[in-house]
Amino acid sequence: MTIPIRLTLNGKPHAIDLDDPRITLLDLLRERLGLTGAKKGCDRGQCGACTVLVDGKRINSCLQLAVSLDGAEVLTIEGLSEGDALHPVQAAFIAHDGFQCGFCTPGQIMSAVGLIREGKAGTDPERIREGMSGNICRCGAYAGILEAVKDASGRMEQREDAA
Amino acid sequence: MILFDYTRASTVADALAAGRQPGAAFLAAGTNLVDLMKGGVTNPERVIDITRLPGLSGIEAQADGSLRIGALVRNSDVADDPHVAKTFPMVAEALLAGASAQLRNAATVGGNLMQRTRCQYFTDAISPCNKRQPGSGCAALGHATRIHAVQGWSEQCIATHPSDFCVPLAALDASVEIEGQGGTRSVRLTDFHLLPGDHPERETVLEPGELITALTLPAEAARFAGNARYLKVRDRTSYAFAVVSAAAAMILDGGKIGQARLAFGGLALKPWRVTEAEGALAGKAPSPEAYAEAARIALDGAKPTGEANAFKIELARRVAVRALTLAAAGTPARLPALPASPFGIV
Numbered sequence: 272m273t274i275p276i277r278l279t280l281n282g283k284p285h286a287i288d289l290d291d292p293r294i295t296l297l298d299l300l301r302e303r304l305g306l307t308g309a310k311k312g313c314d315r316g317q318c319g320a321c322t323v324l325v326d327g328k329r330i331n332s333c334l335q336l337a338v339s340l341d342g343a344e345v346l347t348i349e350g351l352s353e354g355d356a357l358h359p360v361q362a363a364f365i366a367h368d369g370f371q372c373g374f375c376t377p378g379q380i381m382s383a384v385g386l387i388r389e390g391k392a393g394t395d396p397e398r399i400r401e402g403m404s405g406n407i408c409r410c411g412a413y414a415g416i417l418e419a420v421k422d423a424s425g426r427m428e429q430r431e432d433a434a
Numbered sequence: 435m436i437l438f439d440y441t442r443a444s445t446v447a448d449a450l451a452a453g454r455q456p457g458a459a460f461l462a463a464g465t466n467l468v469d470l471m472k473g474g475v476t477n478p479e480r481v482i483d484i485t486r487l488p489g490l491s492g493i494e495a496q497a498d499g500s501l502r503i504g505a506l507v508r509n510s511d512v513a514d515d516p517h518v519a520k521t522f523p524m525v526a527e528a529l530l531a532g533a534s535a536q537l538r539n540a541a542t543v544g545g546n547l548m549q550r551t552r553c554q555y556f557t558d559a560i561s562p563c564n565k566r567q568p569g570s571g572c573a574a575l576g577h578a579t580r581i582h583a584v585q586g587w588s589e590q591c592i593a594t595h596p597s598d599f600c601v602p603l604a605a606l607d608a609s610v611e612i613e614g615q616g617g618t619r620s621v622r623l624t625d626f627h628l629l630p631g632d633h634p635e636r637e638t639v640l641e642p643g644e645l646i647t648a649l650t651l652p653a654e655a656a657r658f659a660g661n662a663r664y665l666k667v668r669d670r671t672s673y674a675f676a677v678v679s680a681a682a683a684m685i686l687d688g689g690k691i692g693q694a695r696l697a698f699g700g701l702a703l704k705p706w707r708v709t710e711a712e713g714a715l716a717g718k719a720p721s722p723e724a725y726a727e728a729a730r731i732a733l734d735g736a737k738p739t740g741e742a743n744a745f746k747i748e749l750a751r752r753v754a755v756r757a758l759t760l761a762a763a764g765t766p767a768r769l770p771a772l773p774a775s776p777f778g779i780v
Contacts, residue, residue, distance in 0.1 A: 274440065291437070292437075292438060292439075292440035292481070293435050293437065293438075295468070314472065315469050315472060315473075316465060316469055316536075316537060319534065319536060322536055328510075328539040329535060329536050329539060330536050330537075330539050330540045331465070331536045331537065331540070334463075334464055334465050334468045334469060334537075334540070335463075335464065335468070335540070336440075336461070336464055336468060336481075338440055338483070339442075339461060339464065339483050339485055341442075382535070382536065385535065385536075385539075386535065389535070391514075395771060397771035397772065398771045400672075401671075401672050401771055401772050401773075402535055403535075404534055404535075404671075404672035404673040405533075405534025405535050405536045405537065405673060406534075
């Protein structure tokens, strides 16, 4: 028996027939929809590599059963840039060397986008570190990640001020 | 994860009927349940998705001054609610000291109360564990028990309850609204979780099929808003369970403590409220001596399960003194960058 669900994925509506209620959002994205940006690190909600936005909020996609998200709006790293124009957080990760191996990077970037949307950390390094603590980087690129998030956060705040 | 039947409940009545079937589990965000299912720690045959139930997702100030928080409200939405932050600040501080931003965005109020212990012998799904498999024994006792209980434990189970949120809730006399076949009932949070005794497999007062629908903070709890703090000592500065934590609050009246509240996390299989220590603070001037005396009383009767966790008793005394000291200094207008951390600036 299949269970039909609908998702808006990176702005586009999708109708999906799930043949197994155990499929997590992460597995749906990676194995069924070909979106391999979100990574499977621990698969247990401890590392943050699978972070995506659901209804505008960052969550661990490895712990969400896809069947339970019927009707949700999902944004993954693949939906972040506008054509070739990188999202400010993506650009900042490159400018500040916010990665080494890159495995955790999609999760770090989606988490940073969520953090900036939450609007509580601003450019305060301590609040950014605390706000990003759900994303582990085993290369230890934290110094670059912090600078990238701080820079992007500042730029995006300015952009909002101007708007 | 073993295969299960999935049902999406659209009314509370549907959920209650489905939840009474054998092997049923309610699914809210799943941040704990799905994790345990992946590890084979719990293997429900039926998963009842309650995320669409109407009327469980609001935070409402009641006419009598109490605050009702629906069971499906996300942890981050409780912590960020302006009324909660202003009126029950240590509830917000405790929530923000727990888990990660991603988990807080998903995890619900009811799920937080229902989360299982992180005892490593429970979560490994292999070791003997009376909680997971009644009668199989306790692999923790006599082994690696640095994180285990020093209050209220039994020979059958020495695990602790992992919640931060529940600690200030216990201190503030919160109550849990429960819906069942017989109607609605209300249970004090301090009575909701059960100590292990001879039946560690029974963790709460919920009967099979009963559902948490809301949490209520009484109007009286708002009187502590000006002097209320949560302090959490953990193995790393963020994203770790408490080794020991404390919620401390007081009402200051003419230079004296009118009333005090004190509860601990990390000490027992439930949030550990210490009303005798609270009583000892009443009428005293806020002072290091008064806090030390209260901390001494609070840990009366504490007993480690072995050498590994004996340190928790003295640590808990010190956490209590520091939390009371911070509470007396006044709730900060804005939470520190590192909520509840001893390394915070405030």
